[in-house]
Every structure is written in C-alpha cells, then in structure tokens.
Amino acid sequence: MSIKKPLDPGQEAVSLCQHHPREELCYSCSDCDGSLACPECVTSTHQGHTLVKLKNTPDFVWKKLIEHYIQKAEKFEIPKILKELKFAEGKLEQNRKHYQELIGVVQQRGEELKEAIDRITMRHVNTITEVAKENTVYIEYYQGELHSLHTEIIYALRKCHQANDTEDFSVVLDSEKIIRAGLKLPRVPITQTTKYRMGPSPLPLLESAFGGVEIVGYRPKQLGPTVPHVVQKKLEKPEPPKPALYSVVSEFRHLTDITSLVPTEDVYSWISNEEKKEVVLLDRAGDVKQTTGLSLHIRDICTSPITNNLWCCSEYDYSVREMTTPTNTEVRLNFPFVPRALALTHNEDVVVGTFRKVCVYNMEGEEQFMASADKLGRQIVASPQHISVCPTSGNVAVVDWDEQSHDGNGSPCVTVLTSDLQLLFQYRGPQTRALRSGKSRASSTRKNKKEPPPSFWPTDACYDAAGQLFIAERTSKSVQMVSNDGTFMRNLYTDQEFSPKTVGVQTGGFLWIGFDFGIVKVIKYKQ
Missing domain, CATH: 3.30.160.60 (Classic Zinc Finger)
Structure with a gap:
C-alpha cells in the first residue's frame, strides 16, 4: 500500500x-x-x-x-x-562459472580449428616446396651440362683460330670429334607444374565443425515492473545495422551498346557489340586502353584461364578465334553451325552454344561432349545466349532464352550442366525451385500462344572463384546470387532505372555490370 x-x-x-x-x-x-x-x-x-x-x-x-x-x-x-x-547469490556464482567455462570451450575449439588449418596449409606448402626443389635439381643439372658444352665449344673454337693463324692443323686433332659432330644440346628436363585450385567456400564446413551455441529456456522480452528502469534500459540494445552487400566503385557510359563483357585479371575489362566489328579494352573509369578492329561481327567473347588471351566467336563465318596480338586474331575452330555463345574450360577446351545444343571441343576440333536432349529425349537447351564455366566444379551455366522458334517453350532459364554436359538443374528465378535432372521442362502448352513477357528473363551469367553464380535478370533489373546447387541466395544489386544485359566477375570481389545504352557500373561485393 x-x-x-x-x-x-x-x-x-x-x-x-x-x-x-x-x-x-x-x-x-x-x-x-x-x-x-x-x-x-x-x-x-x-x-x-x-x-x-x-x-x-x-x-x-x-x-x-x-x-x-x-x-x-x-x-x-x-x-x-x-x-x-x-539462492540468488549461489545462482549468480553458478552463472559466472558456467559461462566462463563455456567461453573457454569455444576458444579452445577455435584454437583447434586454427591449428588444423595451419596443418593443412603446411601440407600444401610442403608439397609445393618439394616440387620446386625437385624441379630446381633437374634444371640446375641441365644448366651444368650446358656450361660444360659451352666450355668445350669455346676450347675447340680457340684451337681452330690457332690452326688458321699458324696453318698447323695438328692442333685441332683432339677437337676433331667436337667439330665434326656439330652442336648437340643436352635433353631439356621435364619439370612438374603445380597449380592451386581454390575449393568452394569453407564457411559452411567451418560452421559445422565449430558447432553452435544453443540457448535453452525461455525469458520474456519485457522485464517485470520490479526491475529498475536503469537495468531495463541497458538490456534493450538496438539491433545493429545490417552490413552493406556491395559498394559502387565506378559508373560510366560507353559510346556504344554492350552485348558481351569479360573482365581481365587486373583492372580492365573487354567489351563487344555484336553490331560492331571491334573489341574494346576499358578500365574501371571507362577510359579506353585498347581498341582492336576485326573483319567481322562478334557474337560473344571470353578469356582463356591459361593465357588470359581474348577469344571470340562470329556468326559471320562460323569461327572461333583467339587474339594472339593486340592487332591480330587467329582462327582456332570452324563449325558447320552458328556459334552463339562461347566459354573456355580450365584446360582450354572450347564450350560452344548454338541453336538446340551445347558442345565441348578440344583444340583439334574433336567433339568431346554434347548436350541436346536428356535420357528421355527431352530437349535441354533451345536458345543459348551466354555460357560460363565454374572454376571450382567445372559446371557449365548456359543462359537459355528457350525461344519457341528454336523448339523451346518460351520459358527463359539458366541451365547448369556438369563438365561432361549432363543436366544438373534449371534455375527459373527466386520464386521457383531449381528444376533437377530427370524432370521435364516447362509445359509445351505454352507454344503457339501469346504470352506476356516472362517474369524471369536472364541475360547473362558468370561464376566467381567460390563457385557462386551471378545472374543478370532483365525483368527485376537485378543481379541475383545463386549457390552452386541452384538455391537463390539474394539480390546482390537492383537498379532503379536500367536493366542489366551482361555481367562479369573480376578478381578481388569486383563485379562489372553492363546495362542498356552502354551504361557500365563496377561494384565491389562482400565475398
């Protein structure tokens, strides 16, 4: 009272x-x-x-x-x-001891995982070091043989000059074998080549190995009226702001429209327009570093993961070409069909998309794999636009407009195939589940019917080093991030005005996005 x-x-x-x-x-x-x-x-x-x-x-x-x-x-x-x-004093002491022990357990687990990562790192470093040492031994032995041969030739040459000066040819008798035998270089040693291929994102595995903190019991959010107002205010912490998914690095407008865009390993990117007979190298500010004129229109471009040279395909002469110098391209392959989409695998096999099929060829022009229909005879691809090869799994992502004029169903999607072109899944947007291998495509009742523009309209796709797939989507004016199993992750970037036409990932977490009217934006996304 x-x-x-x-x-x-x-x-x-x-x-x-x-x-x-x-x-x-x-x-x-x-x-x-x-x-x-x-x-x-x-x-x-x-x-x-x-x-x-x-x-x-x-x-x-x-x-x-x-x-x-x-x-x-x-x-x-x-x-x-x-x-x-x-009882409260005992509870307080018990609470303090329990959470001190729990923090110790979590920290110990963290140290164990750090040590495990250090051991894995040292194992790989030791392997690379051993290969380097072995190659060094062979190369140094080869150098020694070359030095010995060089010394012998210099000695024989001196004797020959002496014989010419004195006309006493007896002095070259001991060098006759070298002179008559001619130059025979020692055999070049065969050395091993070591590459490091980054695996998929380790975060899920680390989270699983680390374990989780489980909070047991229920506590009301609002404290009772007997709790002092000061304590209540301390416990009511505001939610931390969500970290930004990206930051805009630059934005510019090129003079012509852009239909294909391929970043290089540094700060540049190749662009092309299928209406123009040229390819252009730009930096992130939009300044032109190089323009290479070609004798034909270019349908699609990509770069080699080995040489970093630019490759292109043309609907004009059904060829695939490699730019060997800033002013010259060489024909590598010719096809009996129109090459519409192009990509190269990690060992420089050529992946080509054309109407109703996707094929993989080696450098000799031999067909290695082909994807046209599944095991039940159902068509897999209809209208390929662009192709990207995953650097970690080797999977092949095909942007397919599925046009009815090419026996499609008018349901655009991104079809993901294995490295030997077996169907994995078809991604049709965040609102639908990825269609897995063995399931039919969109119903054929769509054919010959007037339909509104598709709700999901992919224009380009590319993989990053972690195996994440970035899809430029025209209807929502966004770039979507999709996991390697076809699960929608998030809309990485959404534009308020223009629709993306092409997209490319650059080392360091940079994403180049080409829009309508030649507009280009470079963003740095959180990896």
Missing part, C-alpha cells in the same frame, strides 16, 4: 490500495489474515469474504492484527526473503 501525506497539519494521513491507487483502504478481511481492502477489492479479490470496516474496528482487534503481522513477518516472510537472497 502507499501512504498519502496530509495536505494540512490537522488532516489525517490516508492509506491507499496498492492494486487500485485511487481507492482508500477501508476494510479488513478476516478470511485473509486481516489484509486490508478497498471498495474495488470487495467486488474482486475479496468477494464473498468476511469484511470489517476499519473505522468500526475496536482497538483489541487492531492489536491482534498487528501481532499477527509481526509474527508472520518474523517467522515466515523475512526468513523466506533471506533464503531467496542466498
């Missing part, structure tokens, strides 16, 4: 109900050990109880009530509070 102080010296203090602060305590409940009640309590918690008005209560009753309260407080209430205080 609360006591209201008198306003005047002669006014008595008034006791107010703690449950109904505006009501005066004017009753004593005999059924509840003499607890006090207000008129509101009479009709609620004390309804039906034996009540006595305080103004009519005799002094001996007051004395009995006070003695009862003292006895109850001394024998029960105070010991109970002291007991709870002791």
Whole structure:
C-alpha cells in the first residue's frame, strides 16, 4: 500500500490500495489474515469474504492484527526473503562459472580449428616446396651440362683460330670429334607444374565443425515492473545495422551498346557489340586502353584461364578465334553451325552454344561432349545466349532464352550442366525451385500462344572463384546470387532505372555490370 501525506497539519494521513491507487483502504478481511481492502477489492479479490470496516474496528482487534503481522513477518516472510537472497547469490556464482567455462570451450575449439588449418596449409606448402626443389635439381643439372658444352665449344673454337693463324692443323686433332659432330644440346628436363585450385567456400564446413551455441529456456522480452528502469534500459540494445552487400566503385557510359563483357585479371575489362566489328579494352573509369578492329561481327567473347588471351566467336563465318596480338586474331575452330555463345574450360577446351545444343571441343576440333536432349529425349537447351564455366566444379551455366522458334517453350532459364554436359538443374528465378535432372521442362502448352513477357528473363551469367553464380535478370533489373546447387541466395544489386544485359566477375570481389545504352557500373561485393 502507499501512504498519502496530509495536505494540512490537522488532516489525517490516508492509506491507499496498492492494486487500485485511487481507492482508500477501508476494510479488513478476516478470511485473509486481516489484509486490508478497498471498495474495488470487495467486488474482486475479496468477494464473498468476511469484511470489517476499519473505522468500526475496536482497538483489541487492531492489536491482534498487528501481532499477527509481526509474527508472520518474523517467522515466515523475512526468513523466506533471506533464503531467496542466498539462492540468488549461489545462482549468480553458478552463472559466472558456467559461462566462463563455456567461453573457454569455444576458444579452445577455435584454437583447434586454427591449428588444423595451419596443418593443412603446411601440407600444401610442403608439397609445393618439394616440387620446386625437385624441379630446381633437374634444371640446375641441365644448366651444368650446358656450361660444360659451352666450355668445350669455346676450347675447340680457340684451337681452330690457332690452326688458321699458324696453318698447323695438328692442333685441332683432339677437337676433331667436337667439330665434326656439330652442336648437340643436352635433353631439356621435364619439370612438374603445380597449380592451386581454390575449393568452394569453407564457411559452411567451418560452421559445422565449430558447432553452435544453443540457448535453452525461455525469458520474456519485457522485464517485470520490479526491475529498475536503469537495468531495463541497458538490456534493450538496438539491433545493429545490417552490413552493406556491395559498394559502387565506378559508373560510366560507353559510346556504344554492350552485348558481351569479360573482365581481365587486373583492372580492365573487354567489351563487344555484336553490331560492331571491334573489341574494346576499358578500365574501371571507362577510359579506353585498347581498341582492336576485326573483319567481322562478334557474337560473344571470353578469356582463356591459361593465357588470359581474348577469344571470340562470329556468326559471320562460323569461327572461333583467339587474339594472339593486340592487332591480330587467329582462327582456332570452324563449325558447320552458328556459334552463339562461347566459354573456355580450365584446360582450354572450347564450350560452344548454338541453336538446340551445347558442345565441348578440344583444340583439334574433336567433339568431346554434347548436350541436346536428356535420357528421355527431352530437349535441354533451345536458345543459348551466354555460357560460363565454374572454376571450382567445372559446371557449365548456359543462359537459355528457350525461344519457341528454336523448339523451346518460351520459358527463359539458366541451365547448369556438369563438365561432361549432363543436366544438373534449371534455375527459373527466386520464386521457383531449381528444376533437377530427370524432370521435364516447362509445359509445351505454352507454344503457339501469346504470352506476356516472362517474369524471369536472364541475360547473362558468370561464376566467381567460390563457385557462386551471378545472374543478370532483365525483368527485376537485378543481379541475383545463386549457390552452386541452384538455391537463390539474394539480390546482390537492383537498379532503379536500367536493366542489366551482361555481367562479369573480376578478381578481388569486383563485379562489372553492363546495362542498356552502354551504361557500365563496377561494384565491389562482400565475398
């Protein structure tokens, strides 16, 4: 209860109900050990109880009530509070020890994983070091043989000059074998080549190996009225701001439209326009570093993962060409069909997309694999636009517009194949599940019917070093991130005005995006 102080010296203090602060305590409940009640309590918690008005209560009753309260407080209430205080102290100490031990366990697990990563790192470093040492031994031996041969030839040459000067040819008799045998270089040593291929993102495996912290028990978000306001304010922490997924590095507009875009390993990117007979090398500010004129229109471009040379395909003469110098291209392959999309694998096999099929050829022009129909005879691809090869798994992502004029169903998608061109899945946007191998494509009832523009319209796709797939999508004006199993991860970038036409990943987490009207944006995304 609360006591209201008198306003005047002669006014008595008034006791107010703690449950109904505006009501005066004017009753004593005999059924509840003499607890006090207000008129509101009479009709609620004390309804039906034996009540006595305080103004009519005799002094001996007051004395009995006070003695009862003292006895109850001394024998029960105070010991109970002291007991709870002791329990709270023990609980606090137990809480401190438990979480100190838990933090120690988590830190120890972290150290164990660090040591495991260090051991893996040293194993690979030792392998590379051993190969390097072995190659060094062979190359140094080869150098020694070359030095010995060089010394012998110099000696024989000196003898020959001496014979010519003195006309005494007997001095070259011991060098006759060298002179007549001619130059025979020692055999070039065969050395081993070592490459490092980065695996998929280790974060899921590390999270699984590390384990997780499980919070057991329920605690209400709002604290009770007995908790001080200061403590309540401390516990109500604001949510931290979400980290930005990307930052814009640069934005510029090129003079012509862009249909293909391939970043290099440094700060540049090749661009092409299928209406122009040239390829252009730009930096991130849009400045032109190199322009190479060609004798034919270019349909698609890519770069070699081995030489970093630019490759291109043309619908004009059905060829695939390699740019060997800044001013020269050489024909590597010719086809009996129109090459519409182009990519190179890690060992420089050529992946070509044409109407109704995708093929892989070696450098001798021999067909290695072909994807046209699945095991049940159903068409896999119809209208390939661009192709990207995953650097980690070797999977092949094909942007397919699925046009009805090429026996498609008018349902654009990104078809992902294995390295030997077996169907893995078909991605049709974040609102649909990836279509797995063995399931049919979109229903053929769409054919010959007028349909609105597709809700998912991919224009280009590319992989990054971690095996994540970036898809430029025209309808939503966005670049979508998709995992290597076809699961939508998030919209990495969405433009408010223009639709992306082409996209390319550059080392260091940079993403080049080509839009309509020659607009290019370079962003740095969080890896």
